[in-house]
Amino acid sequence: MHLAHNEHDLHEITRRCHAIRMNGIDSELLTPQQIKQRVPMINLNARFPVLGALYQGRAGTARHDAVAWGYARGADALGVDIIQNCEVLGFEIQNNEVKGVHTSQGLIRADKVGCVAAGNSSVLAAQAGLKLPLESATLQAFVSEPLKPMLDSVVTSNTVHCYVSQSDKGELVIGGSSDPYNSYSQRGGFDQIEHVVGPMAELYPIISRLKMMRQWGGTVDLAPDRSLFSGNPPWAICTSTVAGAPAALKLRPAPETCSPIRWPTAGCTRSLNRSGWNVLPAANLSTKARPPALPTN
């Protein structure tokens, strides 16, 4: 559920609602009364009053940890070896084509290299001599103490810049915009916390005395328009890599299909790493991974 707080927002969500429907996905607009029915704790008469919302009833949250492990298990099942504590030191490049990756455990040869480094995609790309249209910033998130079920939708707002959902364990998961300067520090600024929890307390006064149990800052890659970018080699497909969505980096055109990259296994551990830098090659970088073309009519 995406809230609108002014007339421009209403035009924007109406346009977006139609765009989503024209692509065959159900989507609807809610009146303030309908919002109140679905989210009883919301304060419609906030500093920036709630005038409407875009609602996708079939959408939902995927637990981030489960998503990361799902990717890892899926890659593992396809024959990808995941090597932890293995730093990428550079790329082996011959005649302007990538031939492998130099790591702290030696050279790994490959004709194609997928680069899934979350906030550090441009750092890795720079090792291959590429500049990406990405800047890295800190995005903070907050998790509250657990509550009884009170919110069964993700509620987001661009205008007051906060989003909230309730986890299976009952915690409210809260976030907002990224910190407004480039950083790899993985530590958010204190003023940004107030920028997020201020609007939260205004929109949901019921949670104003809620304790936050955890707060953290992750590094995200942001494209200038916060959107996916795709293009000709050297890069084939790049998404705005918020918290680790894939960025694919290649130094020559892809054939129509390619098999999963197999990594040498000798002397490597295969257990999964929960944190830190992972060398996790994208399993299949076929051109089929491109987003579907928009209908022409």
Next chain:
Amino acid sequence: MLLIECPWCGQCEQSEFQYGGEAHLNRATANSNDAELSAFLFLRSNVRGDTAERWFHAAGCRRWFNARRNTVDDRFICTYKPGHSAPQETTDA
């Protein structure tokens, strides 16, 4: 980075300042081709470590200045006035 040293005002709270992105970029000109214009608009060094960038004292003297900052620990190395190249010496701001 709770305090930032404005070259004109001295140390002020970080919340008075706005970030202005990478410093010392060469602007695209009327003679630039599409690739050069695109690079000027969208491609940034995005340095992990010591970087030169622009800041704006929005809630103070409202003047722009440059700074060297380490993007790994967010520590300011020094600040300097626009039109100058980045000082090489490292002084704690």
